[in-house]
Amino acid sequence: MADLRGGIDLGGTKIQAAIVDGRGDVSGQARQPTPTSGGPEDVAAAMAAALRAAAQEAGVETGDLAGIGVGSPGDADEKTGVVSSARNLPGWEGSFPLAEVLGKELGTEVKVGNDVQVATEAEFHLGAGQEFQSLIGVFWGTGVGGGLVLDGRPWLGRGAAGEIGHVVVKRGGAKCPCGRKGCLEAYAGRSAMEAEARRQHEEGHKTDLFHLMEKHGKPRLTSGIWERALDHGDQMTEKLIERAIEALGTGIASAVNLIDPEAVIIGGGLGIRFGERLMDPLLAEMHKHLFVDERPPAVRVASLGDLGGAIGASLLLAR
Numbered sequence: 001m002a003d004l005r006g007g008i009d010l011g012g013t014k015i016q017a018a019i020v021d022g023r024g025d026v027s028g029q030a031r032q033p034t035p036t037s038g039g040p041e042d043v044a045a046a047m048a049a050a051l052r053a054a055a056q057e058a059g060v061e062t063g064d065l066a067g068i069g070v071g072s073p074g075d076a077d078e079k080t081g082v083v084s085s086a087r088n089l090p091g092w093e094g095s096f097p098l099a100e101v102l103g104k105e106l107g108t109e110v111k112v113g114n115d116v117q118v119a120t121e122a123e124f125h126l127g128a129g130q131e132f133q134s135l136i137g138v139f140w141g142t143g144v145g146g147g148l149v150l151d152g153r154p155w156l157g158r159g160a161a162g163e164i165g166h167v168v169v170k171r172g173g174a175k176c177p178c179g180r181k182g183c184l185e186a187y188a189g190r191s192a193m194e195a196e197a198r199r200q201h202e203e204g205h206k207t208d209l210f211h212l213m214e215k216h217g218k219p220r221l222t223s224g225i226w227e228r229a230l231d232h233g234d235q236m237t238e239k240l241i242e243r244a245i246e247a248l249g250t251g252i253a254s255a256v257n258l259i260d261p262e263a264v265i266i267g268g269g270l271g272i273r274f275g276e277r278l279m280d281p282l283l284a285e286m287h288k289h290l291f292v293d294e295r296p297p298a299v300r301v302a303s304l305g306d307l308g309g310a311i312g313a314s315l316l317l318a319r
């Protein structure tokens with residue numbers, strides 16, 4: 001019992017909680033929508049509720065867990081447990097002592113880490129990256145996040161390493177959600193792709209994307225909507241995805257030129273949905289920019305799926 005841990009993946013739209021044993025097996029899980037109003041206290045309350053529900057499914061009291069790890073967006077300080085500037089969460093522009101508040105609420109130790117970094121470590125220990133000692137995780141979703149494992153150990157830099165989404169793929173290029181220009185995320189992030197599709201649509205270019213979005217009752221262009229439009233042969237979709245793949249190939253190759261990892265693991269909502277389907281064009285785009293092109297790294301799609309973030313968060317206790 002003592003080696004059961006909690007893991008929480010705190011996302012912009014949902015909170016995923018899991019109870020995980022020392023081998024990475026999940027014995028309970030629960031999900032809550034992320035509050036869209038209020039502040040960090042409300043988000044913490046929803047996280048506690050999700051973790052309690054997962055613990056109940058696993059038949060364990062939260063106070064009996066060996067601890068709980070949280071993968072968080074924003075600036076998550078592993079040493080202090082404080083999360084700052086989590087701008088995709090309501091009212092979280094400042095700092096909030098998440099580990100302390102959750103720890104009191106759930107009666108056990110809580111550690112926080114970067115959401116993408118912990119998902120990368122989960123793939124390294126338990127998923128698609130198990131056979132490698134060094135890898136780059138690329139999480140292609142709403143934004144484009146990254147994580148690094150070098151010589152078997154997480155590389156956090158001074159706390160902000162792995163931001164592959166903000167590697168510049170075109171100087172003076174498209175505006176990125178971060179406010180700068182020409183970042184990989186400005187071309188491949190789902191938010192940026194949606195903004196570009198909307199702009200072109202308003203200019204009179206034809207697309208089924210927004211029709212499909214309404215038909216399926218979605219508030220935004222989800223990865224499922226992008227896939228449907230691609231299946232329908234929607235031309236704008238084909239072009240925007242091709243543009244995203246070019247940017248991903250360029251950015252990933254640049255990172256590979258610097259780090260020379262054994263593997264690149266592609267995850268995230270769009271990455272998991274399109275990774276296998278678009279692997280050949282992605283490899284072709286990467287190849288154009290690899291300095292040592294006769295020995296490319298292995299490129300694999302993440303294998304832990306939706307639970308990878310929560311499982312990775314639980315590994316924060318083992319560090």
Ligand SMILES: [Zn+2]
Pocket residue numbers: 165166176177178179180183185186
């Ligand atoms: Zn950026």
